[in-house]
Amino acid sequence: MEQSLREDKIGVLLINVGTPEGLGYFKLCQYLAEFLSDKRIIELWSLLWYPILYVFVLNVHYKKSKLAYLRVWDNERKVFPLRFYTSAQAQKLRASFSKLGVDVDWAMRYGNPSIKSVTNSMIVRGCTRILMFPLYPQYSAVTTATVNDVFFSILKKRRFIPAIRTISSYAANSVYIDALASSVLKHFSTIDFIPDVILVSYHGIPKNYVERGDPYLTECKKTTTALRRRLNMDEKSLIMTFQSRFGLGKWLKPYTERTVKELAHKGIQSLAVLTPGFVSDCLETLDEVCHKTADLFYKNGGKNFTHIPCLNDSEEGMSVIEHLVRMELLGWL
Known part of the structure; x- marks a missing residue:
């Protein structure tokens, strides 16, 4: 079924840019290709850009990118930091709203968990109202807009579309x-x-x-x-x-x-x-x-x-995320 009839929930979806699933040639190049083939990122004609991307750019940047990712790999947690902090932010936000029954989840624009899989899962779980939160304080077409592109393209393919709110930016909040x-x-x-x-x-x-x-x-x-x-x-x-x-x-x-x-x-x-x-x-x-x-x-x-350090899942960082979410959920809670 498109929509679960068991519950009527409010959902909050945190979205960041993403990380590769692994550092093998295929997995890393797959991630880089998804990122660099985004027309919001590279505004070149596809017939011109794709041969350059797949023949030259991916092969040249694979080794450099692999070394860079190895340097930031968290050996203790066995995870890339961005993935760890995004998951932790969602977990802490979920705890803050636990008594209100808000369904909090997270996704990545590139790589996994994908926006498509998480959005569809939230709808199946009964989310009839979703606040979509791209985690970019300063709006840009290459960040916030491309997240919106993917999110709303997913909804175009569904018969049931939840009520949607988004957070565009908070540069001077x-x-x-x-x-x-x-x-x-x-x-x-x-x-x-x-x-x-x-x-x-x-x-x-x-x-x-x-x-x-x-x-x-x-x-x-x-x-x-x-x-x-x-x-x-x-x-x-x-x-x-x-x-x-x-x-x-x-x-x-x-x-x-x-x-x-x-x-x-x-x-x-x-x-x-x-x-x-x-x-x-x-x-x-x-x-x-x-x-x-x-x-x-x-x-x-x-x-x-x-x-x-970035705000990450620190007390200060979570105060920002929770404040913005509570502001945007006014009238729903």
Whole structure:
């Protein structure tokens, strides 16, 4: 049956970007291919892009990606960090709403558990109202919109469609900004130096995506401005940058790696990097920032480097997720 008649539930679906199922050639390339064939990610004509992707890009990036994922693999938990934290966030949110009978689940845009399998499962379990929550604080077509694309394409194939609400972004939400500020101050209390500069590094996107209407740059500026006010810092002590470039085109600037080199050359000895666009620590934070960016800073004369962890499933992080969910469920609960 399309819809379970046993219960009438409210569901909350947390969605993040995803991780590969394994690091063998097939599984990793399968994940990379799903990601890089998304037309929201690479806006090239398929007949032009697919031969490049499948003949060159996957073969070139397989070894690099495998090494990077190996560096962030959690040997203790036997899981990739992003998968662990997304599952933990759902588990803790489920506990917070247990007395209200809210069905909380999680999925990944790329890889598993897939949005399709989890959405269909929630409907079968009796969810007639679903809050779909892409875990991206700053809206972009390459993140939030592509999650919406997949989610609503699944519903197009069903006869019964639940009532749907979504969370688009929360770039300047006061609870989110307070949580970020608290995480910064809490982390600083655990290190033995005072950073000269905080670098606020966001995942980059191609510059022409913004020129064609993607509000992502504005969203990042909202978060950065609010965080400066909350921490009483100026543009020189808290700097916004963009990381994770792919390809040869122009992406949003200033680039994180270039800024790190410039700061070290200018005599900045102590640097902290905050990555507020990532709800959970992942490849881009644990490898690109903690490994590559740190090495770059040290090689160019820097002395002290620290990465401020993402909010993850911390008390501050869960306060943000729960606050936003409770706001969006008003009228349903």
